[in-house]
Amino acid sequence: MLLTAQQLKLIAPSLSVAKATELAELINLVAPNYGITNKNLFEEFLATILHESSEFSRKEENLNYTTPERIIKIWPSRFNYTGVGGKKNATAFVRNPKALANEVYNGRMGNKTGSNDGYDFRGGGFIQLTGRDMYNAYARYHGIAASEVADKTRKLDWWALDSACWVFVIEKKLLPLAERNDFITITKRINGGTIGLNDRMAYLARCRKFLV
Template identity: 40%
Template sequence: MFDTARFAAALHNLWPHGDAKIPGLRDAIVAQAPALFDEFAIKTPMAIANMMGEFTVECGGGWEIEENLNYRATALVKQWPKHFTMAQAMAMEHKPQLIANQAYNGRMGNRVGSNDGWDFRGRGPAQTTGRDAYDRLGKLLGVDLVSQPERINTKDLFLRVGVVDFVVICKCLPYAERDDEINETRCLNGGLIGLADRQKSIAQWKHALGVN
């Protein structure tokens, strides 16, 4: 049986700024969680703790709902060595829109010479990125996210976006159920970026939800 009160307490405690960017987000998540988790067979506190722990890191507990692309030049070259020369990085540092288009266009379905890199930058609880990912996610949700990518970050869609990404697209649920944080992170993130932070976040969610 899903413990709504315990989940609500955990969310409000672990996402202290969760309503800052999307007013009413935490209450919307709590209201939607029981039906959504049942719909997608997320049945155990362990699975919920792993999924929510991952989301907490990906979106900064609701505070970083859009990818921060305000990089300095040296960080750009380190982050995307194949996409930025130092001269390009110097010209684009602290210009997020230019950075997004340089870093992301020509891949992930983003068109060269377009604004796709910026329009389809990371958003939502799982930081969905790229035109193809937005298109696929939108079709699963029955929402046109290509024409309106910002709809990911609305309180009515936010949790469903994350659940569909986690369960249907990335197929992370089996790993979450058995607390396999490494393979879960690989399938959601494509690598192990921020693994220590993710493990800490998952541990906090497990504690809050009473998972031993």
């Protein structure tokens, strides 16, 4: 199927007409390369990326937290207000995204301890790639360097969309679930749970209404 700008604007009303036109053309160009070609697949995929990217407004993970309270809420096992008990003082990481990314992401997901990997391989794309291992896998798919891919997914819509297709189809293998309309399992595979499910379901309902 072909997605029109009018359909995308109805599903994602925050988009300008110009942006909806640009993105519809991009989706029609990229999605079929990954086998996303029929209505069922478009519905599940589009609903997922619209939620994950806040209607295509977010390509980069925001680690610029403005309060220690928020940092502690997100990572309660890693931070507190005092820096004792084996945890870090969250205040030191307020408005310090590089230090925060390195603290929470280094030593896992292929990121090296004592490096800037956590920050360099922070989330990027409309379904965010995170960690050196995932960026390496996606980079191998395209035959380019992971460091180059990471920068592109956070800055350029084509790469943000292509990487989202790759996550959905190649990394998470969600096409069979999409064919069966198993959106709950898709959400769990992407998110690790059902966070934001109401918002996701609202997008799915609009996709089913407006995609023909």
